[in-house]
Amino acid sequence: MVPDSKLCNVPDKRTDPWLLVYSPVSVALIFLVYLCVVWAGPRLMKHREPFDLKVFLIVYNFAMVGLSAHMFYEFVVTSWLSNYSFLCQPVDYSTSPLSLRMAKACWWFFFSKVIELADTIFFILRKKNSQLTFLHVYHHGTMIFNWWAGIKYVAGGQSFFIGLVNTFVHIVMYSYYGLAAIGPHMQKYLWWKRYLTSLQLLQFLLFLFHTGYNLFTECDFPDSMNASVFSYCVTLIILFSNFYYQSYLNKKKQK
Incomplete structure (x- = not known):
């Protein structure tokens, strides 16, 4: 059965067998464990010395750069070979090689x-x-739900644009974190942190315009998904704008 492209109420049978996709229960459990860790972790660490994770963080962050670069490549190449439109792209629910390749990129x-x-x-x-701000916990905790819905119902189509832009941003972001993890002597090379936050804000504005355009034009892609992304981006723009103001503009005023 092919899902109704405008209602987004029928699961994508291609992705159902894939890890963590079939039921929202697994993602909900991950989210609950995450919240428990956020609550209990600082309390358990209160009277303990901080862990030295320097080597691990360098490996982790640059591994995430590699994963982000791989996903970015897959989104670029697959959308190019499939002649995807940046303005309106329905989901191809077929089992053609390119359709499945895009779905796998979305799953990753x-x-x-x-x-x-x-x-x-x-x-x-x-x-x-x-660093455990509301922005951090909200953004990390909700993204797994948003993209579980994406891979469950719309693995492809307009979804590719979010993956394409976000993986590029994460290449830059995890590069910054990886360099910062090397040590304090790297700080003189990391003057561009402010511009990284600007880049994150820019991506949310792009998503806002992209989904807004599809909400108010005829496009064979679920309105419910576009509306969800649109409203979510509004919250992120507000939170990241406040972070930018407090971190850069307000501190500058105080100095």
Whole structure:
């Protein structure tokens, strides 16, 4: 059965057998464990020395650069070979090689969001509790639900644009984290942190315009998914804008 492209109410049978896709229960359990770690972790670490994760963080962050680069490549090449449109691209639910290749790229993007929950654990183990902001927990915790819905119902089509842009941003972001993990002597080369935040904000604005365009034009892609992404991006723009203001503009005023 081919899902109704406008209602998004029938699962994509191609992705159902893939890891963590069939039922939302597995993702919900991961989310609950994540919240428990966020709550209990700092309390368990309160009277302990922070862990030295320098080598592990260097390997982890550059491994994430590699994974992000691989996904970016898959999104670029597969969309190019499939003649995808940046304005309106329905989901191809067939089992053609290119359609399945795009679906697999989307699944890896979803799974990468599960892997990225480890970022929070590293903050806790290093006692960097100031990094456990509402923005951090909200963004990491909700992305797994958003992309579970994406891989469950719309593995391809317009979804590729989010994966394409976000994987590029994450190549830059994890490169920054990897370089920062090498040591304090790298800080003089990391003057571009402010521009990384600007890049993150820019991607959310792109998603906002992209989904907004498809919401108000005729496009054979689920309105419910576009509306969900649109509203989610509004929250992220507000939160990241506040972070940008507090981190750069407000501090500059205080100085």
